[in-house]
Amino acid sequence: MYFPSWLSQLYRGLSRPIRRTTQPIWGSLYRSLLQSSQRRIPEFSSFVVRTNTCGELRSSHLGQEVTLCGWIQYRRQNTFLVLRDFDGLVQVIIPQDEKMPTGEIEIKVKTAELLNACKKLPFEIKNFVKKTEALRLQYRYLDLRSFQMQYNLRLRSQMVMKMREYLCNLHGFVDIETPTLFKRTPGGAKEFLVPSREPGKFYSLPQSPQQFKQLLMVGGLDRYFQVARCYRDEGSRPDRQPEFTQIDIEMSFVDQTGIQSLIEGLLQYSWPNDKDPVVVPFPTMTFAEVLATYGTDKPDTRFGMKKYLKRKDIESIRNFAADHFNQEILPVFLNANRNWNSPVANFIMESQRLELIRLMETQEEDVVLLTAGEHNKACSLLGKLRLECADLLETRGVVLRDPTLFSFLWVVDFPLFLPKEENPRELESAHHPFTAPHPSDIHLLYTEPKKARSQHYDLVLNGNEIGGGSIRIHNAELQRYILATLLKEDVKMLSHLLQALDYGAPPHGGIALGLDRLICLVTGSPSIRDVIAFPKSFRGHDLMSNTPDSVPPEELKPYHIRVSKPTDSKAERAH
């Protein structure tokens, strides 16, 4: 932890910055995250009037004259102060004639200058003071003073810095900025629009630098990365942000295992030193395997989940399955004599029973939940029940999902296409149309495209998808066939990319890691809003500044747009 645990306990409403020249005798600080994770401690007092941070002083500074700048954390009469900055706290004693009753040491103040005053804070900055998230977001600049936000944002900065060192300095990647004012992509219904000064012409804020990074490969910049700002307009969704950040990577002449090794090394190198080290390589499972085993393509592999359920839990799980999925669940309780205590026992043959016991490696006292139905649907239900069981058991105090454990998993061999939701006879890309088919399945594109697997890979951490990528199609003809013939997309909007592939595009592939989600998991934060300095609310609002806001009509004019209020269309019809 970056701060002493008692720091946040000591926060007070009184908070004004002050500059002090003191003779330090006593000081206390904690900076282990920095000490252990970097080659040298950065110089926090260069270029400014202070000589030390509040948290830096030790008995080794005894006798030195120091200048400190900070906020008054606590004040008793005019004799005793606790001064605070991001780095910690220090006690300051203003000289009195009488002997100080407490402490073995004293600090002699020479001069003090009040730099600013502070109004009564809207909430006390203490961990145990419950605040609504709305209040925290409204006064974000005060919330940022909390121990947890300081820790989260500083850890994020350091982790990204180490990723850059790994990519740039160790492996020759080039950090390249790509535009965020771009053209809308086919089917890009979730893209924000930006009106231009040309009537009826719009830019679009892209969901990722996908096209640009592939074009960079064509351009011979063969190891690209970017900490890329991306945009997605999904309306109101909890724990999503309209703008988010991804570690965006692309390489030429690489295959799936190359990207996987790169990412394993990246996470190992950048992992915070106050956590257990990352063990590589990460295990890999195919999409078919994870679905059959865990009932999801992003399983939490920290736990197996086979024990501890009570009989009344089973009832609640059966109800959950019936209520949420309209699906029957049959529990099987295994006795010492391996008999089944279950309503299903009568409908199953002895040989089937033994085969199931063997397949599931069940042991005495195990509970097995059985369901029947279409494979994907049944697996998915059981996957949800597994998490439901975990929730249940954790309320009983069984630690299944150890918060200090980070369990990574690669999921590979996804299907290349899925049936379209609105018309299941047509195909859509399972991920995006630039994903290369699995080398063994290319022939299926021309016969049974639904069965073709892709060279897409997901990285899963503790049940969350934290990254995904693929080897891309580098052959223009194959790309055209998939876009035009299989997906029935209008290729005109992608003509620049198809043309680029025609001019000697190298084989290439890449990946994007969701930085906000990753840092959220690493810091154990309940929401990605806790690892972003100024997040939007789940409705996409900035509660501090009242964003988005209305705009006077004369400022819309240069962009040739008018607001059509929902009532307008009614008015129009009436008209």
Add this chain to the structure above:
Amino acid sequence: MYFPSWLSQLYRGLSRPIRRTTQPIWGSLYRSLLQSSQRRIPEFSSFVVRTNTCGELRSSHLGQEVTLCGWIQYRRQNTFLVLRDFDGLVQVIIPQDEKMPTGEIEIKVKTAELLNACKKLPFEIKNFVKKTEALRLQYRYLDLRSFQMQYNLRLRSQMVMKMREYLCNLHGFVDIETPTLFKRTPGGAKEFLVPSREPGKFYSLPQSPQQFKQLLMVGGLDRYFQVARCYRDEGSRPDRQPEFTQIDIEMSFVDQTGIQSLIEGLLQYSWPNDKDPVVVPFPTMTFAEVLATYGTDKPDTRFGMKKYLKRKDIESIRNFAADHFNQEILPVFLNANRNWNSPVANFIMESQRLELIRLMETQEEDVVLLTAGEHNKACSLLGKLRLECADLLETRGVVLRDPTLFSFLWVVDFPLFLPKEENPRELESAHHPFTAPHPSDIHLLYTEPKKARSQHYDLVLNGNEIGGGSIRIHNAELQRYILATLLKEDVKMLSHLLQALDYGAPPHGGIALGLDRLICLVTGSPSIRDVIAFPKSFRGHDLMSNTPDSVPPEELKPYHIRVSKPTDSKAERAH
């Protein structure tokens, strides 16, 4: 230089990536930029099938088996190939029965795999082949293969990486991402709008993270930086981009000299090793001094400009001044006897003449250009003439502006306010309303605000403003007085910032460096478009993808906007 100079000379239309397993005997490469500037050479062949880059091989590799991936740069029959990647070129010879007639060495190919084919390129990638910029931008992915674009983008990545090391690892700055979907700022007429899904409500793409970085200081994140994407909609302007990047910095408890030392150290640390080192500290001049001396607030200080003019040049300069500024210029030629050969000689007293000679430190053969008028206007004209004279002299072969010379200058003590252009009785901020007044001039705010100087500072390099910043106002009352009383702004839109200052804002200040312009000057590029991977044209278009583009009406609906074509308003009036 990163590439051998002959690399770009050798580019050919034929260009298909190929993977080769060869027995290398001869290779050639140049990677001095990396070798000299980084602690170690990054590993360019990790995670991929190649064992070496094309430019890496030396005679020390003799006898090793290597795998190369690259583009065919040149091919003669089926006996001889030049293989290319970003790193350089290597010769490959396909074994023949007959003895090779050239070279002391040979390379034995074991296997070769053709990875992709390449259509005839729209232009040959050779330095001496003239291409219009429009063609280069249309096929940007091919233009990126050129020596110069590879050099520019790789240098940019390395320079930014070193800036990050300096700020993060050496000086404890925290890299914090701030939102780009924000609220429009008062008077922010140049801000792009982003319609939200709430009728009539818009986000705005901010011109800089100014408000956020000040709020971070209030939040105790006392050393912030960000390589920040910024947006400015200025319509069509040459050499401006609708999105651009700045190195954005803010610190608490700092003064002007602190920021200046920080930036001097930053540039010195990150300066490319193939250039002359940066000498610090940079000289400082006040705004009044630079205007009087150079006639501009961003002087090119590489040259003094006092000699070499011919009589016919003077005529052309007088015409330039008359045509462009409607202003009379009087040239004075100094003879050996210090007499003036000038029409003005008759109208000036001997004592004045001697005083002028003394003040200007003129010498024999000097030419002095005199003009009269309002101080700022006259200075500004003379400043423009100085550059005009430099242009003239350089066409004569006099090297005044050495391209290898980097001449930095701090300009300080700017005025805090300027008269508004549209109503000169009212004031507007010379820079922005958060700039702190000069400590000696605070009393002037209440008496003669026009005369108050600010704590703003600009960093000038070779006649270009490459950065600017200020110490900010941290007192809420002073900020309110300046916004409401002096600038007559609507403070409601900034209420969150004013409120934040009330909660114990520390003294703080910062700066922003224009990264695109800086890299443009460092690389000696003619345009900032040459240091951006995918720039917009001067009309704000992406010529490769045809951006901005029209959007079907149904995609505008969720945003409650309609396009009002210029003809619509006429139609409305008719209606």
